[in-house]
Amino acid sequence: MPEEGETRSAFCLGEDTVISAITGITTVTDFRMAEQAVGRQGAPLVALIDGLLLHHPTKWRVCQNIGGIANLCVIPPDTEGGVDSMVDWDCGPGNLFIDNAMRYFTNGEMEYDKDGEWSSRGTVCQDIVDKFLNTNKYCNHVPPKTTGRETFGDNEGQEIIDECLAAGCDKYDTLATITRITAQNIINETGVPSDAKEAVSFAQQAMEAILGRPALVPINSDNLLPNTISGKIAPGRRWREVMKSSIKFGEGRSTLPTVKEMIVQRPYTSWKAMQAFD
Structure with missing residues (x-):
């Protein structure tokens, strides 16, 4: 938490251009910096996947993620705003x-x-x-x-x-x-596969960056400005193929609406899902 007058910043290990050069895989990084660029704190970053997977028509959902730091996401029922009204924050030590x-x-x-x-x-x-x-x-x-x-x-x-x-x-x-x-210091409500949760969350955010689609912003954020630049992209060997798929996905639209629903095609723990527009 920066004091008044201090600059918000983050230091993260890993350089996407090096990873892309070694693996040939299109790599997306710097999600924290992208959030800070529009005036937000830069973390936590898993609310998007929490909201998409856990929101319910009539029930409140609370997702507690415990890593080195514990963070919490609260998702109201769809009748009370759903993913548009979710809030998240770092609770403290995990x-x-x-x-x-x-x-x-x-x-x-x-x-x-x-x-x-x-x-x-x-x-x-x-x-x-x-x-x-x-x-x-x-x-x-x-x-x-x-x-x-x-x-x-x-x-x-x-x-x-x-x-x-x-x-x-x-x-x-x-x-x-x-x-x-x-x-x-934390609340524990909904269990999810711990070995896959974070990987899928950042894969989702990487896809949003490739598509140039603004991600959901928790309503308790410092700044609610939508951000279409949600990460830094280092093209891989199949970059043109990735771009072709991105354009096809958008069906010729100049902009894409924020995704607010995730349809799970298999049991939740298999983490096989597809997107559906609101």
Whole structure:
């Protein structure tokens, strides 16, 4: 969260021209920068796929994505605005603190708490949980908001570890406490295939960039300006074929409407879907 007067920016590893040159595959990147270019915060970026897949005629949907950072997307029923009224934001730490604690207690031999084995053996120190959630500036900031390792990094994680150890917690209690901090700060409603969700989300956004079609903008964004430049494109060996398909898809239209519906052709977990215009 930049302070007043600070410039919004993001540093992301990976250069699309290098990837395209090595693989020959048309590559789309810099989704964050594209969002920041029109005055938004640049993250989270998965609301589009959440809204398209999960909106319902009469039910509210809440999708909680947990990675290093946890983010939340709330989609009203279609009768109350649906995808046009969805909101999203970064809740705070996802598995960052937990993974950091595992590396600390195993001298780097374990990267994460598999199946919650360590945390399930410990006792939560609720006082530390409450103190963190009540005093952390980001957790108490109202949406829209976005965050990353610059706010919830290893140094911040180490402070919690030290506080737990000073309070007499062993390694299992510490993991249980840190896990509770993450869980208590987020809401978990709808389960989706974790090994595919992010890949499909960015593939969807890459397609929007190729088509030059504005993506849905959550209504709690700083700026609701539609953005037809949703990423940076590095053409691959089949670029002309890609462009031919894009033109055919548009059926000669000069502009394409924002997609607001996704029709799933197979079971949800197969992630085989096609687009349908509103």
